[in-house]
Amino acid sequence: MTDVLLEVRDLVKHFTVGGGLFGGPRGVVRAVDGVSFSIRPGETLGLVGESGCGKTTTGRCILQLERPTSGQVIFEGRDLAGLDAGALRSLRRKIQVIFQDPYSSLNPRMTVGQIIAEPLAVHGIVPDARRRRERVHALLVRVGLLPQHADRYPHQLSGGQRQRVGIARAVAMEPALIICDEPVSALDVSIQAQIINLLEDLRSELGLTYLFIAHDLSVVRHISDRVAVMYLGKIVEITDRKSLYDDPKHPYTQALLAAVPIPDPELEQRRQRVVLGGEVPSPLNPPSGCVFHPRCPIAVDRCRREVPALREIRPGHRTACILA
């Protein structure tokens, strides 16, 4: 048994954008541009960044919902890119996903019971229909719903309840890894905490491993053991939770943390606010050198020319900044 459940090596995903002359390609969007990280069994890795940084595409490449342009996704020692459809299908059972919007990711014409039972039947996990119903009821109770919710349709549930159904469907497969893609960002504040607590309970009870993709830095700090920060298709910093939040080394991580308003008026009054200027450049035409240099408050000339490597500045703490 290895001590790594998932390893992503030099993952690249480029999308070709049409609309050029004679319908040819006009450009290449470097959505994910050389991302590497690994997750140990039982660990939660947080993946944070702003829209368009490539965090969702990274998740989709791991799930093989997108075929990577290059690079490897090694799950339990096997490279998913090299697998045929059959082998991939049986492995997929072990990697599940929870989406952001529980409404658009649940079939509106199926009852909650059918939604959870379908993969149990398809994968032959519980072939017997009666026992499948029992399993569905047990799963519903496990995620904080009632057995009678099995007969409801998604539109009859609240947002928080729908997300519980999405979670039940994912854990029904008895997966080893769950990709949580912004699982609480569409929910109200009071419900977010319910869902986060549920995810934490399931992790310890079922021995799950999470890749937790989100833009909310406070939520990511709460749930993650280690955190990776992405900017424009690249990881700019990755380390354990404590180091990242107490002693961030990359100027982008520092700016992100400074931008989060804190629910305390007295503290906010005293807080020095460094507002990052400019906007995220287009991944169609990323800046030269360090992709962050046009917005970086401490950039020097070398940053314009040199692509910084993600280097280890102390054990377990890697950052892609030549000035760190």
Next chain:
Amino acid sequence: MAPLLEVRNLRTEFVTRSGVVRAVDGVSWDVQEGETVALVGESGCGKSVSALSILRLVAGPAGRIVAGQVLFKGRDLLALTEEEMRHIRGREIAMVFQEPMTSLNPVLTIGRQLTEGLEIHLGMSPADTRRRAGELLAMVGIPDSERRLAQYPHQFSGGMRQRMMIAMALACQPSLVLADEPTTALDVTIQAQILELMKDLSRRLGVAMLIITHNLGVVARYADRVNVMYAGRIIERGTARELYANPRHPYTVGLLGSVPRLDEPRRERLAPIEGQPPDLTRLPPGCAFAPRCTFRVDRCLSDVPALRAVANDGHVAACWEAERVRKLAAR
């Protein structure tokens, strides 16, 4: 001094297939000149409908304002004719919406959308509006205004579109801006830019603001006073400082307790508010929060608590057990 805006016992209802929804159920609040006031709450609590009701933009026939007064500079906006109301919207009270892409016209240039209000409300000449539009873009931090005025909304990024919305709102120098979740659709670094811009402009131009949001961090930084809404009613109000330091309604306590905070040591477990927000067509008798409340006593299930003073500085809360909340929250 009389407040700039005073909402009295406002009630707005929607007729739906499953019954009448009292989206705003008899709320009263005010905004002083130059002040920033927040309406905070979760989806469906009535905060957006409150703002739309002020400008009489609630979509009929399903939705209608059934009672109350909206006194703006002493005049009741609900009693004005539609023609008189048009002189208020955009001129005296402007609005910034959450999603700038859907609230800007996609087939008109940025310049046209900025100049329209100037022509209609201020009767400026085309040359003057053009110059003023350029100034407005510069004011909200959009450089290269000549080129930008000729562009369309889709050529702007999300942050730029929101800057443009703010420029439009401030074009006619209104005395009040209603901002409905102005930064919710934006990334965190852009959100910080836009909020600082709004704060700076409101101070410099002396514009009063109503910020509608669910983000308690945003409120803490930018609001002078805060109204917390739940199920169509205001359940607590106070200065931002007082409300955060000394919350007296269990819902406010719960909201503050359920968000993880970057400035505090990480907690092992979050303390959520259990249960679901109520169905507005079937509100329980008594306090709407009672089914989820850990401070609930028998009386909460039968009697609706009114807003009562719980401390100085206009701090009010609608809770029978506010005193017990204070003692327990203080521990």
